[in-house]
Amino acid sequence: MTSHFNTKERILHAAEDLFAQHGFAGTSLRQVTSRADVNIAAVNYHFGSKENLVNEVFKHRMDDMSEKRLSALAKAVENDPNDLEGILLAFIQPALALTLDRHGGAFVRVLARAYAEKNDGLRNFLSENYGQVLREFAKAIAHCLPQLSKEELYWRMDFVAGALTYAMADFGLIKRQNGVSEKAHCEKAAQHLIRFAKAGLQA
Template sequence: MTIAAHAIKTSNDTRGDSTRTRILDSAEHLFSECGVNGVSLRTIVAHAGVNTAAVHYHFGSKYGLLEAVFARRIVPIAKERLDLLAKCHQNPSLPPLLHQIIAAFLEPGMTGRHGGATFARLRARLAADASEETRSLLVQYFDDSSGQFLKALAKALPNLPATDLYWRFHFMLGTMVYTMANPGRIQALTKNECDPSDMDASLAYLVPFLAQGFLADPIPKAPIMLKSYKNNNKPKP
């Protein structure tokens, strides 16, 4: 069965307590908590109340299970992103277009609608994983919608060179993934005043920060600048 077929089959399972669904839920939770290599199938099946054979019957292997966990959430997230993007437009009664686009990109994956903090942390783990299998999962599901957002951002920032735009998009992914991963450092430093697991608060602070970053002047192009920007690139204060 293909990954997409897994996703469709799963999303049609509205009962929510079938063997398949319970395995997916347990796997999502434990992969997220312990990492894919940090948890055994035995632990997953014990948590789901099934046996090891069930996993191999439904998903073929541990990696097949990971694909299914991933596909179940990612297809609706990508769809919602594009839906929200289609609704973005200039209007004096709305926030600036740039803010709308950034929010359309970030919200679907970060709020609770698609697996919430659990799936978000799993995505963060996969992003730090460089293996070919993992990387292909991310590229396969995200690159299409990313391209659409890059186009929309380019249109909203007509004076920004493509290279600068790409870098800033990359930085946006970084803030998103790191916030979702929530390593706990900022809580420790601030005595829980800042809590990245509160995705609404995270977005409220993140969107304006990123929008402002996107609006920075492009950096000068001369190659020498790349090694000595400190003495040459002075944006107006």
Template structure:
């Protein structure tokens, strides 16, 4: 379980400019945390390892985040805010139209997530996300539900409209499995790796196409 506070750390004033504070200090801490969480997990990455990697002291971490749980939250927030804005924007272009297909809605859900992995930082975050699923941290689950649950509810409403033959429980099972497949594809751990003569963009498009077809078949089966 994550430590809930940095009780052993010196406190910082809540106003003014803290020592070692620059415009990039918070970003350096977040980048170091993302790397260490991906490599070691949330409990396995210590604050001393994090401060060494970021080139800051414990007081700076305390000033910017206050607790390890809040630091984990911010690692997720800085990626997931943009991801879910992209998903909702994509969904808004297809939702509610008579011509909207299941594949349209799935692409709105899948493509923005895969586009997040277009660089090494995005791919690294996907490994952090995979850790979150594996480690079953209750605080993190609550944070994700409270801050991003509304996105999943909007997609679920559209899936419900397009798949009236499914019970709510069955639909939830299938969406959960689709999300697991998407997370696996985004983490880069799978058997399908990009070939040297295939561009990153072309590989991403192939992945989108395969995932949409796979997910549509799974969601729509009797």
């Protein structure tokens, strides 16, 4: 399976899985190279350092997700700038899509974990990129809800992002039922979340 990829890609995939499972500090490069079935020295050859590997794992998925979010947002706004549900879907759908991807599912937990890491520079790097995307959505949502103050809007968007992160990472009470496919579970999650977030934003 992994043997279709070259050394660098195998390291990236193995690291993504392990970071999701054990965190950044909790994962050793030895674990990564062992799972990727490459030599221990390869990671320093290709990435220079562990810290650099962490950043690359991140950038890879974040760039992809942000791009999908922004293009979905542009399409939704062009279609109907007052369709709050469409805008929310543009925000939620790309995150959802990740959980259906073989390796992306791990990344969702990596993402949640990164939010829990407070000072590590990774967090700053993240909030800069991710922050810009959030501001685009804020603009679109503000257009739908002109009565909302900017402060109130930002609070509520934080709540939506929190609910999304939490639900996507599969914390909490809700567990996927045995009879339900992962895809169906995620679609249900999106549907519930959009309904909830829409009502909360309109409060």
